[in-house]
Each structure stands twice: as C-alpha cells, then as structure tokens.
Amino acid sequence: MSEAAIEATGLHISRGRTRILRGLDFAVASGRITGLLGPSGSGKTTLMRGIVGVQRITRGSISVLGRQAGSAPLRHDVGYVTQGASVYSDLSVEANVKYFGAMHKASATDVAESIAAVGLESFAKQKAGNLSGGEFSRLSLACALVAHPKLLVLDEPTVGLDPVLRAELWERFVDMAAGGTTLLVSSHVMEEASHCSSLLLLRDGLLLAQLTPAELAERGRSNDLERAFLNMIKDAERGPDSGHPAKKSEVAS
Structure with missing residues (x-):
C-alpha cells in the first residue's frame, strides 16, 4: 500500500451561510492521477483550494503529504494551476x-x-x-x-483547448505520474476520466463515489462515462437502496 498524498476526514467548507462541501472522506494515493469530476458548482474548485491551503476549512481536516494542508513546509512541494x-x-x-x-x-x-x-x-x-x-x-x-512539486493540483487545465492539445497535456500528465508526481486534476469533461487511475465524483458538495473508471462504467451501467455518471446521480436521487453510497476508499497500491 502506498502512502496517501491527500487525506480528507469529515471535511466541511462553508462560505457565509452557504455550505459548499459537506462531510467529505477520501484518500488519494501517491504517484497516481486522480480525477476530480463533477458538474459546475459541485465544489471542485473549493476542494482544491482547501487542499493547497488557501481556503478556510469549516470543520474536519485535510492532510497533504503527511502535513496539515497549507503548512509552510508544503510551499515547495505543492504546485497549483488555477483556471485563470x-x-x-x-x-x-x-x-x-x-x-x-x-x-x-x-x-x-x-x-x-x-x-x-x-x-x-x-x-x-x-x-x-x-x-x-x-x-x-x-x-x-x-x-x-x-x-x-511532489503534488500537482490542476483546476480544469484543458478548458478551451482543442482535442490535440488536450491529448498532448494528458500524455505529459501520465509521464509525470510515472515519474512519481501525484496529480489531482479537475474536469467537468467526463471523457477525461479514462486517463485517471482513480476518480472522485462530486455532486452538490457531496462525494458521490471514489472509484476507478472501470468501476464507474460498471456501477453506472454504461461504457460511456458521462452516461454512467448521470446514471449514478439518478440512482443516488432515488435513494440509498438503488445507489451505492461512497465510502472512504483505501489508498491504491
């Protein structure tokens, strides 16, 4: 089992009276590409800001590379590429x-x-x-x-890029992970999920699931990952008997 690069426990983040993230529990393995996927407004950017230490946490905790998120020693170990x-x-x-x-x-x-x-x-x-x-x-x-950086956090890095440039960037991400860098990449383009080792699926500030692309296809009953994600959302909306609630995942070996 490899050490977790990121671990969130009971994570809540609010802005004023608005609850953005609600009770997230997950672990991200080192040296892997983890996709952070979900529709606009699901809390992806807020979660990334919390991980790099520029977003105040309301309740719970985030550890990054074995330290509290935002700790001074992490400044040379964590890279962050914003949408702007x-x-x-x-x-x-x-x-x-x-x-x-x-x-x-x-x-x-x-x-x-x-x-x-x-x-x-x-x-x-x-x-x-x-x-x-x-x-x-x-x-x-x-x-x-x-x-x-040991950890590279990328907030929708392929937005506005043509398909050729997107493919080239993902090739570079794969090479970086092979070299030991941990990457957390957000996107609302579900086809990019297939490039990731693990996926965090967010919906309305909740962690819908943490799973692999193959597991997403199986649980969502479709090889089209976008359709699979939509099916999982519908299952969750119908109630716990039809869906599979997300649990805190073990760190991938």
Whole structure:
C-alpha cells in the first residue's frame, strides 16, 4: 500500500451561510492521477483550494503529504494551476518561468526542462501576451512544474483547448505520474476520466463515489462515462437502496 498524498476526514467548507462541501472522506494515493469530476458548482474548485491551503476549512481536516494542508513546509512541494492563468503578459515565456522558479531556487536547467515539458521551447523568448489561449495555459503549467512539486493540483487545465492539445497535456500528465508526481486534476469533461487511475465524483458538495473508471462504467451501467455518471446521480436521487453510497476508499497500491 502506498502512502496517501491527500487525506480528507469529515471535511466541511462553508462560505457565509452557504455550505459548499459537506462531510467529505477520501484518500488519494501517491504517484497516481486522480480525477476530480463533477458538474459546475459541485465544489471542485473549493476542494482544491482547501487542499493547497488557501481556503478556510469549516470543520474536519485535510492532510497533504503527511502535513496539515497549507503548512509552510508544503510551499515547495505543492504546485497549483488555477483556471485563470497566473503569469505576466509583458514577460517572455522564459522570464515567467524563471520568476516563479526563483522562489524555489530553480536552476537554468530546471527552467529549460519545464518549458520543454509543455512544448514551448520555440516560444521561450516570446512575450506571454502574444501566445494563443492553449499556449498561455501551458505556460501556467510550466511555471508550476519548475519547482518539481511532489503534488500537482490542476483546476480544469484543458478548458478551451482543442482535442490535440488536450491529448498532448494528458500524455505529459501520465509521464509525470510515472515519474512519481501525484496529480489531482479537475474536469467537468467526463471523457477525461479514462486517463485517471482513480476518480472522485462530486455532486452538490457531496462525494458521490471514489472509484476507478472501470468501476464507474460498471456501477453506472454504461461504457460511456458521462452516461454512467448521470446514471449514478439518478440512482443516488432515488435513494440509498438503488445507489451505492461512497465510502472512504483505501489508498491504491
């Protein structure tokens, strides 16, 4: 059994009187790609913010790499790529990656490798503001990769990308996981679930299930993962006798 990279216990997060996440229990295995899937408004971004330590937890706990989420020692071990690109448009690709790398004492080799990892070598001297939308997103990823994080949290990184770019990014994610990096990737595109080792399915702030893509197809009675997810939602709405309530999963070996 591998050690859990992320573990949530009785996790509740509210904003004002609005309950966003309600009693989540799960564990995410190290060195794997875990998909965080669910419709818009299900709480995916709030959960990711809690994991990286920028969202106040109302009740319960989240541990990341064996420490409390948001702990100072995790700053060099956790990378976070938000939906909105966090780069400087007036700086070149290389200058952006150097800037973020400097916070982690990254070398020139680290900078070059991060740019190459997202396929932007030929754009290294180009200003970020002149990049296409897909290139801009890949630059954000490079800025996160330069620190060689043990855990990389990606909030819908493929939104707005064409199918070819999406496929290329997922190939890179698979390579990173093979190298020992743990990835948590959110998406509302169910077809991307097939690239993941494990899935966390959120619905209205609740954990509907934690399972593999194959288990999703089986429990949702369809090889079309989107249809399978919809079937699971319908089962849950009909009551506990027709569905399978999510339980805290063991860490995958």
